[in-house]
Amino acid sequence: MTLAFAPAAALVSPDARQRPTRRSPKRVLPGFKLTLGYTVLYLSLIVLIPLSALFFKTFTLSFEQFWAAVSSPRVLASYRLTFGASFLAALVNVVAGLLVAWVLVRYSFPGKKIVDALVDLPFALPTAVAGISLTALLAGNGWVGQYLEPHGIQLAFKPAGVVIALIFIGLPFVVRTVQPVLEDAEKELEEAATCLGATRWQTFTRVIFPSIAPALLTGFAMAFARAIGEYGSVIFIAGNMPMVSEITPLIIIGKLEQYDYAGATAVALVMLVFSFVLLLLINALQAWQRKRSGAPA
């Protein structure tokens, strides 16, 4: 045994000692350069080139023109609505989505498969269909709206309607990111916590929550990002009043209607930068959270 081991160790160890000083470290998994090259090429073709076209179109504007296009009162009001409503909707989805994922993972009940499939429907449904059906439901003469309107609650054609549409389209993102993590969570840890005298609430906040928090954040980020760009469903329910219920994508369409390509791309660019910074922040938050909870990154 020892004889068989020795040469192997002798072969490995000098190489291992050299490794840190090498410029390009030898990786365990082959094909790094090829796959990275492919990734960069693919991302460039699909994401970066179209987005850089956006940048270049914006450069046809002088800075004053750019600023005027992206900071007029109507546009500012639309940022507030788009980002505010998206944030609210993502927040609601984090709570509701966690609950749905919890039910789907921890309990078994008849019809569970169907409920599971229902969660994905907002992914598949054309967003315009979602918008129109939500409007039909919530308008003053709709199934739901007719009971709300006498109490002075109006959802369709108000900013509240925007939030509802965004909750609808964002739900699957949270459920689908939290669900697998919850499935993988070790039940033994919870049992150990209980044995050690933790209350149910303590088990949840100290054991379960830290392990799913990164996934929840990812779900939040995805639902949020999706909501910012959403047009099809919101447009039918929003009412589209300037300064009140006009979302930023509508401003972009409005500018295109005036053949103001550069102005439209300028607003799009602002949205893009905003979203990118927000997603970066959320990613950073996630990394920090992982580190703190000691989970492998």
Next chain:
Amino acid sequence: MKFKQITTLSLAAVALTASNFAASQTLLNASYDVAREFYKDYNTAFTAHYKKTSGKDVKVDQAHGGSSAQARAVADGLDADVVTMNTTTDIEFLASKGLVVADWAKRFPNNASPTTSTMLFLVRQGNPKAIRDWDDLVKPGVQVIVVNPKTGGNGRMAYLAAWGSVRKKGGTDAQAAEFVGKLFKNVPVLAKGGRDATTIFLQRNIGDVLITFESEVVSVDREFSAGKVDAIHPSSSLVTENPVAVVERTVAKKGTAALAKAYLDYLYSDEAQEIAARHALRPRNPAILKKYAGTFKPIQFFTVQDYFGSLGDAQKVHFNDGGQFDKLYTVK
């Protein structure tokens, strides 16, 4: 082997398409959304007419969408031979890109607009709010549904019609601005486009009056909900032109210049004008207009040129960012 097969196949395909082109020419008409039914009927009539006069077969394809979305598609490379729009600004845009001749409006009779329409009101059955004319729209408690002038030509025309109605009565621009401001205070929802506005008014049951094109008013009255709504003709309204033009870039490439011209010329024929009238588009031909007097009730008309210079000027003053329409909402 496989490569060879593919090449042979694609060569055969190219040969086939080429022979197809030789046998019958195709024409692509890029048009606005609600003109679908009209052009379907017109294309049948034109194909028959062309076969009879020239002996050649022609196939007309249609592409429909929002008027200015269509213009953008053509500018970006959609190979349409002709464009048939519902606002002149869309064709002006193509002219500015050099795709349509600069004097396109003079290439065909009547400002190159074979048909027109106008803006009318649609009210709930029995007209419970007693809406007869423009002034009734600004009364307190009246809810007006109109298309967002930022996103739809329909809305721009409604806005200009409201403004012009004040000028027609001898009012000043300042009075017109005040009137339009009051009118939009009564607007609870700005629809995205013409059909969206109709849906909000009829299906969602929102608003007391809908301002939209005559062709939409008539088709709603006929098909959607006869007996649920009434059409109201205000004392005066705006003439809206439906301009047409040949796309020079495409016809030069495809060699379809003569065919494209024949296609647009025939829009002025008696047969085409009748088809237009049946689809509630006002024909230019006075005899046919008279024949359909039941549909096209006489109104005192004014044109965009009367009060706004041109539609392009109106766009700049009223609808571009920071224009008069924006001020309605941003200046308190």
